[in-house]
Amino acid sequence: MSAPSNARVLPVTILGSEPLAPGFMRTSLACPDLACQIQPGQFFNISVPGDARELLRIPMSYVGADPSQGTVEIAFRIVGNGTRRLAGLPTGTRTDLIGPLGHGWRYPEGMRxxxxxxxxxxxxxxxxxxxxxxxxxxxxxxxxxxxxxxxxxxxxxxxxxxxxxxxxxxxxxxxxxxxxxxxxxxxxxxxxxxxxxxxxxxxxxxxxxxxxxxxxxxxxxxxxxxxxxxxxxxxxxxxxxxxxxxxxxxxxxxxxxxxxxxx
Ligand SMILES: Cc1cc2nc3c(=O)[nH]c(=O)nc-3n(C[C@H](O)[C@H](O)[C@H](O)COP(=O)(O)OP(=O)(O)OC[C@H]3O[C@@H](n4cnc5c(N)ncnc54)[C@H](O)[C@@H]3O)c2cc1C
Ligand code: FES
The missing domain is CATH 3.40.50.80 (Nucleotide-binding domain of ferredoxin-NADP reductase (FNR) module)
Structure with a gap:
């Protein structure tokens, strides 16, 4: 199937993770092609390596993106196998994601x-x-x-x-x-x-x-x-x-x- 919109399979590197609160992690990703495109409310589907039985990617929104550095920050609650493994990926892990996906927030004209x-x-x-x-x-x-x-x-x-x-x-x-x-x-x-x-x-x-x-x-x-x-x-x-x-x-x-x- 060819890609809808401008979604692509993009390479991504884990830059680091730290606990944000009990059961929550924040993770920084290097993905310049995503950082320069993704809009608030859009998401991506990330592949989490390490368990060959897990076939599906994980949908994730983003907290902030820095196009000049090519980085994207995510924050997520650890709820199951995928998010547990995502939280444990060492710095430098290379994987890929599909994004940007979906339609984000809209801003009504004249909003104050x-x-x-x-x-x-x-x-x-x-x-x-x-x-x-x-x-x-x-x-x-x-x-x-x-x-x-x-x-x-x-x-x-x-x-x-x-x-x-x-x-x-x-x-x-x-x-x-x-x-x-x-x-x-x-x-x-x-x-x-x-x-x-x-x-x-x-x-x-x-x-x-x-x-x-x-x-x-x-x-x-x-x-x-x-x-x-x-x-x-x-x-x-x-x-x-x-x-x-x-x-x-x-x-x-x-x-x-x-x-x-x-x-
Ligand atoms: C568009 C989109 C954006 C998302 N953005 C974020 C984000 O920024 N931060 C974040 O923490 N999570 C986000 N999620 C939810 C995240 O994708 C799921 O928590 C994750 O896929 C669970 O995978 P898992 O393998 O760890 O758990 P699984 O083993 O798949 O599930 C573990 C438990 O969590 C429940 N669960 C799984 N997915 C969801 C869900 N979408 N909503 C409610 N319960 C669920 C399951 O029913 C099950 O009880 C987003 C989901 C979508 C669809
Ligand atoms: S059509 Fe496959 S997740 Fe929406």
Whole structure:
């Protein structure tokens, strides 16, 4: 199958990894062809060497890219065999990825203020977005949902990017508001005059935020993380129901208008 869009198989070298929080890693990759193309909200499918039984690549978003250095940073939660092996790859490991894939976040004309909501590992895909909004001089607020205070990630980076407001919710109440991000998003969308809400996280969180935004009449985009096979439209593993019929998360998303998704 020939490549859709400008996705290609690209060589990549692991530059280094370090723990970000319990169960979370941040990894730096050298991949100049990806660094100069990938846009916030897009993703790539990386091959993790070391286990010949594992045939599928791992879909991954990115936190930031430096085209001048040819580097891309990712952050991920270790949930299974693939992410465990990715976290353990030594510096200098060479592999490949397919990317950039999918369609990223969109920026409505005239946007002045936006709310970004990231839950769990969904914080990674919204970091590149926060960087883009900062460069566009759009005022942005951030709500981060974590299981516990120890899993709040990238706080310094989010503040350094200039978030005008940074709220934390934790499942166990060890930091910020006890509960899920929906516990604070309802009040914010009702009072803060956002032009756009952006959300990435667990499906129930995004469904809840979509509903709050619908009631408040605020446009909302979500980045969906379905299971994936190929990542480029060949297998239909990632199909979802939308008001426009079946859509493939890997080619039509992963970013969708929340109102398009049949939750
Ligand atoms: C477009 C896209 C972007 C992504 N970006 C990131 C990212 O930036 N950071 C990050 O931490 N993760 C991200 N993910 C999720 C990541 O791809 C999965 O966690 C990974 O593929 C799991 O592989 P594994 O072999 O370690 O676990 P597996 O053995 O495949 O699965 C282990 C467990 O995790 C569950 N699981 C697997 N994939 C997902 C998923 N997509 N959503 C929810 N549960 C899942 C499985 O049901 C199973 O219970 C993204 C996924 C998609 C589709
Ligand atoms: S993952 Fe194969 S079509 Fe989307």
């Amino acid at each position: 203020r936006a709310l970004i909501v990231g839950g769990g590992s969904g914080v990674a895909p919204v970091m590149a977005l926060a960087g883009r909004l900062a460069r566009m001089d759009v005022e942005f607020h951030v709500v981060q949902g974590a299981r516990t205070s120890r899993e709040v990630i990238y706080e310094n980076e989010i503040r350094a990017l200039g978030a005008a407001r940074f709220e934390v919710t934790t499942d166990d109440g060890s930091r910020g508001t006890k509960g899920f991000p929906t516990a604070v998003v309802g009040g914010l969308v009702a009072s803060e005059c956002y032009d756009q809400v952006y959300a990435c996280g667990p499906q129930p969180m995004m469904r809840g935020i979509a509903e709050l935004c619908r009631k408040a009449g605020v446009p909302c985009m979500v980045s969906l993380e379905t299971g994936m096979g190929c990542g480029f439209g060949a297998c239909a593993t990632c199909a979802i129901d939308t008001v426009n019929g079946k859509r493939g998360v890997c080619v039509d998303g992963p970013v969708f208008d929340a109102e398009e998704v049949i939750w």
